[in-house]
Amino acid sequence: MKILIVDDFSTMRRIVKNLLRDLGFTNTQEADDGTTALPMLQNGDFDFLVTDWNMPGMTGLDLLKKVRADDRLKSLPVLMVTAEAKRDQIVAAAQAGVNGYVVKPFTAAVLKEKIDKIFERVEG
Amino acid sequence: MAGINLDTDNSAVGSEIKSLAESMLRQLELGDLSKAVALVNNLNEVRDRTLYNEIGRLTRALHEAIKNLRVDSVGAGSEIDNASDKLAYVLEMTDKSANRTMDLADAGMPLATDIHDRASALSAEWQRFLNKELKPDEFRALTKDINQFLIDSANQSQRLQGQLSDIVLAQDFQDLTGQVIHKVAALVTDVESRLVQLVAMAGNVDSITGIVHADLETAEKPTEGANIAAEGPQINKSSEDVVASQDDVDDLLSSLGF
Secondary structure: OOEEEEEOOOHHHHHHHHHHOOOOOOOEEEEHHHHHHHHHHHHOOOEEEOOOOOOOOOOOHHHHHHHHHHHOOOOOOEEHHHHHHHHHHHHHHHHHOEEEEEEOOOOOHHHHHHHHHHHHHHHH | OOOOOOOOOHHHHHHHHHHHHHHHHHHHHHHHHHHHHHHHHHHHHHHHHHHHHHHHHHHHHHHHHHHHHHHHHOOOOOOHHHEEEEEEHHHHHHHHHHHHHHHHHHHHHHHHHHHHHHHHHHHHHHHHOOOOOHHHHHHHHHHHHHHHHHHHHHHHHHHHHHHHHHHHHHHHHHHHHHHHHHHHHHHHHHHHHHHHHHHHHHHHHHHHHHOOOOHHOOOOOOOOOOOOOOOOOOOOOOOOOOEEOOOHHHHHOOOOOO
8 A cells, every 4th residue: 555645744744644553554655735735646656645835835725636537546535634623615625526535634544544444435 | 103193284274274264255245246256366375285194194103103114124134034043943943842852751661661561471470479479480581580670670661661751851942942932923013014105105095196096906716625735824713614523534534525
C-alpha cells in the first residue's frame, strides 16, 4: 500500500505519517501542495491519497478535482484531512468525489476509522 | 486627538438666522420689500459661511485623522512590517517546538515498547514459575532475564523521564509566542481604531458636501457557493454553517449518502 500525504505544513505531514506508520502503512511519500502532488500521483502507482485542503499553489479540493478528472487516477481513494469545517465546504468536497473527510484537530482513532471505512468500501 | 463636533456653532448660527428672519418679517410688515430682500441675501450669507466653516473644520479634522493613522505604519521597516516579522517568528517557534516534541516522542516510543514487550514476556514466564511448570535450567534463564530486564528498565525509564521533561520544556514557545501575538493583536486593534476614525471623518465630509457613493451600494457581493474557497480553522464553532465536531461531519456526509 503506497500512500501520498499532501500538506503544506511539515509537522502535519509528519503527524499523519507517524499515525499511518502505527496503523501499519509504512510506504508513504510526501508533497507540500497540489502542484507538487499531481505529477507524483500521475507517475507513481499510489494506492491512497491523504490531502489537506488549504495549501498555497493548488488546494486539496482542486487536487481532488484533477484526480477525479484524470482517467488513470479517477478511482484513487482520497481522504481529506483539513481544518476547513463549513458545511458548504464539506458538501463541495463530497460533490467533488472525496472518499472521507476528517476535520483537524483529529485523533488517531478517527483517522484509523476513516481509513478502515474507505478500504472496506473500496474492496467490498 | 481632535474630535469633530458639527454642532459647536449651531446655537450661535441658529440665533443669528432667527434674528435675521425676525427683522425680515418686521420689514415685510412695515412694507419695506427691498430691505426684506437684502435680509434674504444676509440669510444666504450665513448659510454659506456656516458651510465654509464646517468644511474648514472637517478638513482640519480629516488631516488630523490621516496623521494619526501614521503613513509610516505600512511599508518596509514599519509597525506592520515589524508585525509580519513577529508572526514569522511565531511560525518558526511553533514549527521548531512541534518537531522537537515529535523527535522526543519518536525516540521515547521504542523504549516504552521494549519495556512493555519484555515485561509481558517475563510476566508469562513468571506465571509458569508460580505454577511450578519451569524446569531448573529454564528458571536459571528466567532469573538472568529478570536481572537484565530490571537493569534495562531502570535505565530506559530514566531516559523516558528525561525525554518527557524535555517535551514539557519544548512547550516554552507558548509563553514567547503568546507575548508576540498579544503585541500584534494590540497593533491591529490600534490601526483599526485609527482607520475607523478616518472613515467616520470621511463620512462627515460626505454628509456635509452631499456626496453619495453610488458604487458602494451596488458593489457586487461575492456570489454565494459559486466558488468554495479554503478559509482555515473556524474560530467560532457555534456558528450554524460550521460543523462542531467530527461527528457532525460524519452525520452530514451520511445524509449525503456516504
